[in-house]
Amino acid sequence: VFVDRDGVINELVPDPVSGLPESPLSVPDVVLIGGAAGALAQLLAAGFALIGVSNQPAAAKGTVTQHQLVEVHARVIQLLSAACVTFDAFGLCLHHPQGVVPELTGTCTCRKPAPGMLLAAAATLGIDLASSWMVGDTDDDIAAGRAAGCRTILVEHRGTAHKRLGDASPTATVPDLAVAARLILMNGTST
Numbered sequence: 001v002f003v004d005r006d007g008v009i010n011e012l013v014p015d016p017v018s019g020l021p022e023s024p025l026s027v028p029d030v031v032l033i034g035g036a037a038g039a040l041a042q043l044l045a046a047g048f049a050l051i052g053v054s055n056q057p058a059a060a061k062g063t064v065t066q067h068q069l070v071e072v073h074a075r076v077i078q079l080l081s082a083a084c085v086t087f088d089a090f091g092l093c094l095h096h097p098q099g100v101v102p103e104l105t106g107t108c109t110c111r112k113p114a115p116g117m118l119l120a121a122a123a124t125l126g127i128d129l130a131s132s133w134m135v136g137d138t139d140d141d142i143a144a145g146r147a148a149g150c151r152t153i154l155v156e157h158r159g160t161a162h163k164r165l166g167d168a169s170p171t172a173t174v175p176d177l178a179v180a181a182r183l184i185l186m187n188g189t190s191t
């Protein structure tokens with residue numbers, strides 16, 4: 001199971017300028033969404049590999065340092081670990097097409113909707129993409145999952161409704177990761 005991070009595993013935080021819910025950018029802002037860790041633990045217990053796939057462009061845009069992004073991500077991993085959830089792999093795309101930090105700016109193959117992070121993890125871990133799932137809260141997550149040949153589940157986090165236009169064609173649509181996990185456990189192929 002490929003899983004997006006922000007808005008699926010951890011809560012979003014209002015951007016100080018736009019007011020729109022965005023990725024947490026400081027460690028104290030990292031809060032797991034209720035039921036998310038338990039849902040991931042159930043998938044692990046059923047034999048699924050868990051692979052995180054997250055776009056994190058804030059450092060490329062110059063909003064925060066790369067070090068801050070790493071610290072925030074480490075906090076997510078720490079909170080999950082406290083709930084006995086360990087990911088088999090976690091890909092972060094730090095790039096942005098219109099960034100201000102040269103080494104992080106430009107077109108890449110890992111930024112969703114591109115499927116690069118899914119394809120790379122599948123190749124490394126020997127995962128069958130057709131029997132895999134991609135769970136995320138934006139149209140770009142669903143596009144990445146479809147491009148990789150996975151079944152897809154769109155999580156309707158209310159803070160990211162503006163990133164879902166209604167034409168992503170996911171396999172299923174659910175309110176949160178807990179319901180997504182139940183659906184996968186009813187339909188999925190575990191290894």
Ligand SMILES: [Mg+2]
Nearest residue numbers: 004006007137
């Ligand atoms: Mg998200």
Ligand SMILES: [Zn+2]
Nearest residue numbers: 093095108110
């Ligand atoms: Zn990238």
